[in-house]
Amino acid sequence: MKLDEWLSQRLDKTKESGLYRRLRTMDTSSLPEMVADERQQIVFSSNNYLGLANDERLIYAAETILHEFGVGSSGSRLTTGHTKWHQKLEERIASFKQTEAALLFSSGYLANVGVLSSLPQKGDVIFSDQLNHASVIDGCRLSKADTVIYKHVDTDDLEEKLKEVACDRQCFIVTDGVFSMDGTIAPLDKIMSLAERYGAFVIIDDAHATGVLGENGRGTSEHFGVTPHITIGTLSKAVGTEGGFVSGSKVLTDFLLNHARTFIFQTSISPCICAASYAALEIIEQSKEQRQLLLSKVKQVKTGLEEMGYEVKGGGTPIIPVIIGDPYKAVDFAKRLQQEGIYAPAIRPPTVPIGESRIRLTVTTDHSSKEIDDLLTSFRLIGKELSIIV
Ligand SMILES: *Cc1c(COP(=O)(O)O)cnc(C)c1O
Numbered sequence: 155m156k157l158d159e160w161l162s163q164r165l166d167k168t169k170e171s172g173l174y175r176r177l178r179t180m181d182t183s184s185l186p187e188m189v190a191d192e193r194q195q196i197v198f199s200s201n202n203y204l205g206l207a208n209d210e211r212l213i214y215a216a217e218t219i220l221h222e223f224g225v226g227s228s229g230s231r232l233t234t235g236h237t238k239w240h241q242k243l244e245e246r247i248a249s250f251k252q253t254e255a256a257l258l259f260s261s262g263y264l265a266n267v268g269v270l271s272s273l274p275q276k277g278d279v280i281f282s283d284q285l286n287h288a289s290v291i292d293g294c295r296l297s298k299a300d301t302v303i304y305k306h307v308d309t310d311d312l313e314e315k316l317k318e319v320a321c322d323r324q325c326f327i328v329t330d331g332v333f334s335m336d337g338t339i340a341p342l343d344k345i346m347s348l349a350e351r352y353g354a355f356v357i358i359d360d361a362h363a364t365g366v367l368g369e370n371g372r373g374t375s376e377h378f379g380v381t382p383h384i385t386i387g388t389l390s391k392a393v394g395t396e397g398g399f400v401s402g403s404k405v406l407t408d409f410l411l412n413h414a415r416t417f418i419f420q421t422s423i424s425p426c427i428c429a430a431s432y433a434a435l436e437i438i439e440q441s442k443e444q445r446q447l448l449l450s451k452v453k454q455v456k457t458g459l460e461e462m463g464y465e466v467k468g469g470g471t472p473i474i475p476v477i478i479g480d481p482y483k484a485v486d487f488a489k490r491l492q493q494e495g496i497y498a499p500a501i502r503p504p505t506v507p508i509g510e511s512r513i514r515l516t517v518t519t520d521h522s523s524k525e526i527d528d529l530l531t532s533f534r535l536i537g538k539e540l541s542i543i544v
Pocket of ligand 1: 260261262263264266287289330332334359361362388389390396397398
């Protein structure tokens with residue numbers, strides 16, 4: 155059999171199960187409006203929560219350094235890819251997260267994989283929330299430690315499982331701060347008390363919480379007023395740029411610099427991206443009003459949809475999942491939304507459990523009241539058409 159034939163047969167199965175995916179090409183980048191597939195659409199799926207990805211101040215910061223340092227970093231951090239801008243950004247992240255140190259990775263994905271594959275050793279146990287991000291799951295798979303999955307944000311289940319493990323084994327608890335498909339917030343305060351009781355180390359993946367949760371946008375730790383042992387984050391969401399990081403103690407970052415393979419064997423991000431990220435963190439700390447505005451828009455969308463009779467998940471974060479159930483219906487819904495000029499993707503298994511296909515909305519500070527009204531009007535119309543609401 156030819157390779158393409160063999161692959162096509164497998165792709166046919168993907169199509170049959172309603173799970174086929176394809177790329178969407180955007181012709182413009184001025185979110186939240188975009189032109190894609192020759193149609194003007196309002197985007198309700200971006201992670202650009204505070205509108206920083208196209209903020210003039212970030213563009214200016216990147217541009218200045220771009221001319222000085224060039225486009226690419228041309229090396230890994232341990233060879234020729236470490237500039238003063240990488241160092242400045244790491245110091246800025248550490249002060250933003252209020253930790254002793256921080257270490258930059260090329261993405262949040264690589265930070266998760268790097269930490270989980272290097273810290274826990276054979277014989278150790280990682281307790282991982284059932285709905286953790288794919289990069290956490292892949293990190294656990296690469297680790298030589300055993301992984302135990304506990305029920306989503308269920309600290310009773312976590313405690314049961316911690317009790318079952320022999321106390322001489324080192325335990326780690328890993329959780330998303332804000333869950334990317336459900337919008338729920340991890341009960342980090344309770345997790346920290348359990349960790350103390352059972353001698354476990356806590357790793358939090360704050361990808362969606364950084365810039366959004368806490369008075370100064372420092373994330374889940376600030377939201378609950380606790381200090382996890384290890385924080386992982388990304389610059390690609392509210393920060394508006396790209397790259398990942400780990401923050402914690404100086405010994406932790408020193409260890410990762412020496413042992414995390416995704417740090418050692420990866421070309422570092424561009425210095426101009428570091429400069430833009432630096433500017434973004436300065437802005438985020440001073441964006442209290444923007445965060446309040448964001449949360450008020452979230453509330454408006456969530457209550458609007460609930461009043462119509464939709465099942466809406468989430469914990470008051472900018473991720474608002476609207477449950478549709480059947481994967482085909484979810485895809486139809488997303489298509490109809492596009493005809494109404496709204497882009498929000500259908501999320502289907504295996505990303506979410508079977509029977510929980512959904513439209514995943516995200517709200518940003520850039521969405522106007524009119525755009526939110528249009529969104530709600532379309533949901534009322536399509537929901538009735540597809541008999542999801544009455
Ligand atoms: C987006 C995301 C990541 C990956 O971050 P990137 O910088 O895009 O690689 C990791 N964890 C969670 C929870 C995320 O939502």
